[in-house]
Amino acid sequence: MMDDRSATRLFLNSPPSVSALIAAVLEPGIAALGLVIAHDVFAEPFDGPAKALVLLLLVMMFPGVNRFGRRGIGVGLDIVLTWSGILAVLALLGYATDSLREFDRRMLSAWAVAVPLVQWACVAAGGQWMRRHAAQPQAQRPAVIVGANGMSLRVADMLSLRRDQGRELLGVFDDREHTRVDLPPHVALRGTLAELPAYIDAHGVKDVFITLPLTSQPRILGLMESLQNTTASLHFVPDVHGFSIIQGRLEDMGGVPVVGLLGSPFTGVNWLLKRTSDLLLSSLILLAISPILVLLAIGVKRSSPGPVIFKQRRTGLDGEIIEVYKFRSMTTEDNGPVVVQATRGDPRITPFGAFIRRTSLDELPQFINVLQGRMSIVGPRPHAVAHNEQYRKIVKAYMARHKVKPGITGWAQVNGLRGETDTVEKMARRVEYDLEYLRHWSLGLDLSIIFRTAKMMFFDRGAY
Numbered sequence: 001m002m003d004d005r006s007a008t009r010l011f012l013n014s015p016p017s018v019s020a021l022i023a024a025v026l027e028p029g030i031a032a033l034g035l036v037i038a039h040d041v042f043a044e045p046f047d048g049p050a051k052a053l054v055l056l057l058l059v060m061m062f063p064g065v066n067r068f069g070r071r072g073i074g075v076g077l078d079i080v081l082t083w084s085g086i087l088a089v090l091a092l093l094g095y096a097t098d099s100l101r102e103f104d105r106r107m108l109s110a111w112a113v114a115v116p117l118v119q120w121a122c123v124a125a126g127g128q129w130m131r132r133h134a135a136q137p138q139a140q141r142p143a144v145i146v147g148a149n150g151m152s153l154r155v156a157d158m159l160s161l162r163r164d165q166g167r168e169l170l171g172v173f174d175d176r177e178h179t180r181v182d183l184p185p186h187v188a189l190r191g192t193l194a195e196l197p198a199y200i201d202a203h204g205v206k207d208v209f210i211t212l213p214l215t216s217q218p219r220i221l222g223l224m225e226s227l228q229n230t231t232a233s234l235h236f237v238p239d240v241h242g243f244s245i246i247q248g249r250l251e252d253m254g255g256v257p258v259v260g261l262l263g264s265p266f267t268g269v270n271w272l273l274k275r276t277s278d279l280l281l282s283s284l285i286l287l288a289i290s291p292i293l294v295l296l297a298i299g300v301k302r303s304s305p306g307p308v309i310f311k312q313r314r315t316g317l318d319g320e321i322i323e324v325y326k327f328r329s330m331t332t333e334d335n336g337p338v339v340v341q342a343t344r345g346d347p348r349i350t351p352f353g354a355f356i357r358r359t360s361l362d363e364l365p366q367f368i369n370v371l372q373g374r375m376s377i378v379g380p381r382p383h384a385v386a387h388n389e390q391y392r393k394i395v396k397a398y399m400a401r402h403k404v405k406p407g408i409t410g411w412a413q414v415n416g417l418r419g420e421t422d423t424v425e426k427m428a429r430r431v432e433y434d435l436e437y438l439r440h441w442s443l444g445l446d447l448s449i450i451f452r453t454a455k456m457m458f459f460d461r462g463a464y
Contacts, residue, residue, distance in 0.1 A: 059276075061443070065442055147212040283371065312384060314384055315383060318402060376406070376408075378445075379437075401438070
């Protein structure tokens with residue numbers, strides 16, 4: 001769910017580090033190189049299909065996720081789940097194009113098992129080396145904070161969390177007396193702002209984090225002027241705590257620095273990856289489930305009078321109204337200014353409708369919405385327009401979930417938030433998961449959600 005330190009993290013994240021650049025190519029590179037080595041070990045020709053597979057792997061997996069800062073069994077599990085999702089997509093593609101027969105099954109099996117093991121070993125070894133290197137005194141970057149306030153404490157916490165990345169907090173500077181400054185025992189008050197330049201020179205300070213409020217602009221300008229003759233790097237941390245930062249980034253627009261606080265993760269290459277995966281997967285899935293769609297349509301038609309497909313007006317990307325397709329599961333079609341959510345034992349739900357809702361089979365026509373470009377396979381679930389108007393007034397950052405296309409399934413749904421949201425608290429939790437998905441999107445996360453959704457269709461009883 002939403003991290004209270006997300007605002008601080010935005011401004012502590014420096015330009016891509018060496019570890020981030022290595023991570024971007026590490027896992028895709030291991031998978032591609034592993035396939036080349038597997039062909040050599042099994043004496044298989046590295047021809048056109050193999051080269052196409054390598055290219056497809058690099059497109060699907062690049063950029064890799066930076067896992068160097070994480071430890072424990074969770075890292076291995078994350079790698080395995082992501083790799084399993086990628087293999088599932090490749091298997092579907094191979095089946096649909098009849099290209100699996102071009103590869104030796106023993107070679108593919110060995111490659112599929114070896115890749116995540118090598119990835120995990122490299123991540124563990126790289127992370128261990130980085131922590132040891134950062135722990136060395138010569139690798140530490142001494143840092144100080146200007147301003148003793150709530151934001152400075154959050155910066156101090158973040159610097160403590162990032163200590164193994166090479167930053168050491170020496171203390172805080174503020175013009176107020178010790179008796180008027182409330183700092184935890186592990187954070188020392190080193191002096192006033194006037195004493196800061198001399199302290200920087202004496203202690204070799206490399207980073208200064210300025211957390212003064214925007215109302216202190218004259219003090220900030222004076223401080224910046226006094227620090228221009230030092231060698232320390234200056235970082236201004238505006239107090240945007242409490243604001244839901246999504247895909248925060250610093251941009252240069254014609255020489256004007258612009259801080260983005262709320263944006264979509266799907267821009268540039270990410271948009272291309274997302275749209276390509278949506279088109280490819282939805283086409284394959286619709287082709288594979290077409291017989292099931294026919295049987296479900298017959299079942300809906302026989303269950304009660306009315307149309308087979310129910311079209312409901314819902315809110316899509318950037319708040320635009322879209323029509324979402326579902327197999328009709330009720331005797332009524334609520335699509336007006338007031339929409340009553342389905343509840344357990346709802347008399348409007350037909351017996352056949354209860355079955356397809358419980359298994360999420362009623363959502364299958366939405367793959368057509370994906371082909372149309374109205375939806376994605378994975379994303380925040382679209383709510384009825386009437387519900388949006390209701391909850392946008394009472395749930396914080398509710399409309400921020402519409403920075404991306406709505407999805408057939410989502411991060412909230414695989415974390416137990418399916419079915420009725422009969423309280424504001426439940427809706428707020430769902431929104432928190434939706435925003436977390438926007439902050440941490442990756443193709444691997446999408447594939448993991450799809451895999452977990454497939455399991456839930458048969459074993460989950462949370463929808464009705």
